[in-house]
Amino acid sequence: MKTLGKIILLLVILLFSGLAFILTRSPEPEPEPIDPSIPGVHYYEDCNYMGKRMHTDEVPLEIDVSFKSVCVSDDFAVKAISKTNEEVFIKGPSTVKCTEFKSMEVLPN
Numbered sequence: 001m002k003t004l005g006k007i008i009l010l011l012v013i014l015l016f017s018g019l020a021f022i023l024t025r026s027p028e029p030e031p032e033p034i035d036p037s038i039p040g041v042h043y044y045e046d047c048n049y050m051g052k053r054m055h056t057d058e059v060p061l062e063i064d065v066s067f068k069s070v071c072v073s074d075d076f077a078v079k080a081i082s083k084t085n086e087e088v089f090i091k092g093p094s095t096v097k098c099t100e101f102k103s104m105e106v107l108p109n
Contacts, residue, residue: 041076041106044069047098061106069097070104080104 040057044050049069056063059076072078072092080088083100090096092109 039073039075041073041078041092041104042071043067043104049097056106059106059108062103063106064103066100066102067104068100069095070101071095075109077107077109078104079107 038055040055042049042053042055043063043065044054045052045067047068049071051068054065054067057076066083070078070080070090072090072094074092076092078090078092080090080101081103082088083102088096088099088101
């Protein structure tokens with residue numbers, strides 16, 4: 001009987017420890033909103049400006065990273081290549097979301 005009591009006590013401790021761990025985990029932070037006062041090109045790996053946010057203000061610059069959302073400020077333009085190999089020219093200020101691109105070239109506007 002003592003062994004059964006120890007096993008039950010150990011299971012209760014493990015259950016509460018796991019529950020405490022799950023409840024104390026901090027939720028993932030919300031993505032930073034796009035600040036239009038920061039010049040450059042903001043591009044995101046996921047649709048609707050979600051996922052990893054990347055930014056550049058260097059021109060000219062070729063970027064070979066896939067992304068699905070982009071925000072281009074006044075002084076910049078982007079020549080992007082879609083997943084279907086179509087060339088898309090985006091002149092700032094402009095935003096495009098939920099479109100898969102495989103690369104882009106950042107240009108002065």
